[in-house]
Amino acid sequence: MSAGASVFRRTAARLNIPHEGVLLGFLAIEIIVLSRLSPYFLTLSNLLGASQFFVETGLVALGMTLVIMTGGIDLSVGGGLALASVALGFSAHAGLPLVLAIVLAIGVATAGGLLNGLLTTRWGIHPLAITLATGEAFRGIASAVSNERAVSSFPAWFNVFGQGQLGPIPDQLWVFAAASVVVGIVLQRGRFGRYVQATGISEDAARASGVPVRRVKTLVYVLTGLLVGIAAVIYTSRVSTARSDAGIGLELETIAAVVLGGASIFGGSGTVLGTVLGVLIIAFLQQGLLLIPTLDSNWILVITGGVMLVAVFLNEFFRRGD
Secondary structure: HHHHHHHHHHHHHOOOHHHHHHHHHHHHHHHHHHHHHOOOOOOOOHHHHHHHHHHHHHHHHHHHHHHHHOOOOOOHHHHHHHHHHHHHHHHOOOOHOOOOOHHHHHHHHHHHHHHHHHHHHHOOOHHHHHHHHHHHHHHHHHHHHOOOOEOOOOHHHHHHHHOOOOOOEEEHHHHHHHHHHHHHHHHHOHHHHHHHHHHHHHHHHHHHHHOOOOHHHHHHHHHHHHHHHHHHHHHHHHHHEEEOOOOOOOOHHHHHHHHHHHOOOOOOOOHHHHHHHHHHHHHHHHHHHHHOOOOOOHHHHHHHHHHHHHHHHHHHHHHHOO
């Protein structure tokens, strides 16, 4: 490390800047830059409109935060969302009342999370392998059930979950805000949150301290499945379609948001506020780049990846000591 970087890091350490503060500053700079590049970016309608597209990712990222904090990973969330969406759409069109179809969709996704948790804790196989396999299985079942056909034409009242507004704010943004508050309180103030962190730091030490490690790890996958189910309902309502190719790439988007938010991929650390800021940084960046007419769409992913890399570096730079 250069002498200048060393001094800069020690100064940052003395200032005791939390990683959420770094991310908030990065988000502010991003908004200022994007508003200069496009006059349409910093408008209420654009910012609120962008929320209609990141809420599903944000909900799943809340669950992924808990999973990663325990030292795990969940690569099945995209397939789980597709299966829940198909379960909702095709059961409703088969005659099941739509309210029960919604409950079924959330139940299917939650059961998928339970399966991930049980397989991970009982078999002792790394969750990366388990959830990669179950994710493929979930999407395969969704494709088989739907025969790769889409279902649409839902009742008008169903649109409220993904297209409705309470005042100027989209309904799903209220859902995301409420879920963030609940998960944040559970993680920061409840015994379960302490168990999650202890499990991620050291399973052996946590177990010796009386933490029910298996139960904790299973429950975080169940909660992630529940959030996937809620996201599937919102997604299906937003696009007015249930389809088996829903949620493609959702795994990488949520993991990127969580890691960008400061969670350690090795477990033991992470915050809901950091994850929310990570989601916003990615969402606003992608939305802003789309509004720049002279920018080739092929470069959007390149720029997004580069900015995320810089944000992660700055986050780690400020958080670690010399």
